[in-house]
Amino acid sequence: MTAALLPAAPDLMEAYADWLQRLSAERRMSPKTVEAYGRDVRIFLTFLQGHLGAPASLADFAGLAPRDVRSFMAARRTEGLSSRSLMRALASARSFARHLARTGRGEATAFSAVRSPKIARSLPKPIPPGPAKEMIHADTRAGEDREQWVLARDAAVLALLYGCGLRVSEALSLTRREAPVQGVDRIEVTGKGGKRRQLPVIEAVRKAVEDYLGLCPLHLPPDGPLFVGVKGGPLSPRIVQAAVARMRGSLGLPETATPHALRHSFATHLLGRGGDLRTIQELLGHASLSTTQIYTEVDGARLMAIHSAFHPRARAAG
Template identity: 45%
Template structure:
């Protein structure tokens, strides 16, 4: 296996493409699986030149072997996408990537929760926290997800340089892209209440939201808190931190927000990622119709 090629692929993903640690790890694993398979399948050492001679049959055989490992359509589609990216990188400007149609993946709709559920969830987590300042912290983080549409990683990634708070907030999202989101008075007040109670003074280059010992707040802690609260409140398994972001988008769209504005607020790279919320809103209206109309 060409370890040098794998290492160049890792550096390209991490530094040139600015992919997340999780994405880099997943794409490297795919490349390593592909090279290991090809060496056994073709009975020869695999290098960049070998990859440039691959045919559809080679990729189909690789996906078949992965299917035998038990992967589903979604994983197979992601695997094929990663393989294509790796082959383009290995071949350079003259790369020839065999065309192979991936498996059809049914795209699921985001599942928002109601405003009452969102507030009940955040309130329960704040009230059951072991310390008052931790409850204020979790309340502020969850309001950022629901009230500003942040991803959980974006919320816990905020640093002290966002202070003093204003009517808007600069957020760094995926691929280090920044965007400006409005900061509702309630959300700003929640953050300020947390800062006043937090035993660790804010520092410009330090995390805004701290863990119990003063380190960066882990998204896993928020996810576990949400899991516990939804059990206590009897909410469904779809009640997750990311569902708050979905709810933000769905409720804005339902109140007349246009797709382009919503795209900017959510930090989506393409409009197609945002358009799925039109289906969510239609599905929500249909649910209301079916439950309320006497003839439904």
Template identity: 50%
Template sequence: MPDAPAPLLVFATPRLLALKAAWLDRLGGERALGPETVEAYERDLRQFLQFLARYHGRPVETADMADLKPVDLRAFLAERRREGAGARSLNRNLSGVRSFVRHLEREGLASSAGTGAMRAPKVPKSLPRPLSVPDARLVTEEAGAMATEPWIAARNTAVLTLLYGCGLRIGEALALPGDALADPKARSMRILGKGRKERLVPLLPAVLEAAAEYRRLVPFALSPEEPLFRGARGGPLRPQIVQAEMQRLRGLLGLPDSATPHALRHSFATHLLARGGDLRAIQDLLGHASLSTTQGYTAVDAARLVGVYDSAHPRARRAARGS
């Protein structure tokens, strides 16, 4: 496969770059998207603008975005596919471009008709991949095993226990202020999730105990104006650090690659459902806007039940032997 042409050093006009910056500010402010999501949108739009700049042989202008047609987007997605991007990445690329064009439309500078007419690539449906109950327990019990300092071990334990015990997204856990989880008698906590949607999550004793141990050992002052969870030098703990710690823990415990921090959130939902949890209550606990998103966990539980049937039912065992 030939190498893709090098992107132009200047791929958009100053006017368009200023509009791009305003769009990113809106995503992080008014729409309350997390830093990682905003970064992904920026990268997706930048890739598209670099593609258009190569096509035109000049920096992209606002008028070029106003005149976008489905054929332009198809050409971009075809190039990304040749570079090895999968259907999920292509959908995200398309979503970023559409969001920016809608921003231009609000400013009276473009119409979203062209991008709206473009059909997104089909993404194969995949079930969430939770950990088993024993593995989820093991992760929270051994979360600090790879840390070099006691307070970092306590921090890792508190974060992963929070993800599994409360079903939080990693960004929600890392956004908690320094005065969070300070009351050992608290039974619930308010979480501000995606789109500034607020929800109430219960606090298990294990979560409070892990948080109390972290608060006792952390060497930095925990004020309400600063984040609760800190990096080794005192700055905000970044998601990449938690993901790296989980990767090391997977190696130690012999867990599959699917055992990620986000898998603990899946495990929270799946294990509640398996023990008779109400689907709408789980939707509220997870902060899902749509029940259809939560219903994915019913398929996971159904798959588990089929597995139990296949391994335990006498008729199923005889069928497996071909009798």
């Protein structure tokens, strides 16, 4: 990379590279998260270059005033950045500033004086139990012009999302050796932050995986991916998203019915059946209980909707 392409002075770019390395090695962030953080800060440094009239140095960064940070936020707003994305951009810059302070490269206090943008919290949108159960059966897509093993593969992935509460990335990271088959009733996955957790596997999920493996015509090495594409490579999340999109019409589901919504459905339906909030937190791999508590609001909203639709007094009031 030539100096002309650097968005900041060499001393600040050296600190930037050191920060990214620490995010990966010490905080064990996933490569995609590190990439996102790095992109956010690089955009901020590029903004500073134009805002200050020259590539920012460590001294320039430490000397930033709150108005400089607010100018950046205003500029990003005009580019159409959402409040959520803007909050992440500010969090990335704050993380970089903390790194500079910890490593003795300067105290950038401007970030602590600027409030993060407010975000209206939206509730997760789970899929109703009936359609969710249909989505994890290969027969639901029997009319599609696709090989039976492909339909069974997609059904097995979706079964892991709904039956175990996995993220798509967690399901697709499983190896053939880790497949829950032949009486295996637990799987271990790596979630966000490199955190490992064990999950029970119910019979319906195990059967879906066994059906897929029984039909798959490709050789799956023990340490290779459990779920593969038609050419044998790792299955892309886009394929799973497309499979769900094709089912939305036939099942009468809205656009919010995505693969990740099956994870929301797992939590909401488990809570509705009397599941303990702490246990659901552990199953989902949430670091904070407050993240899991949002599902109590989802379940409460669902109960209110049922009450409004079917309770005699609610109908009379309408």
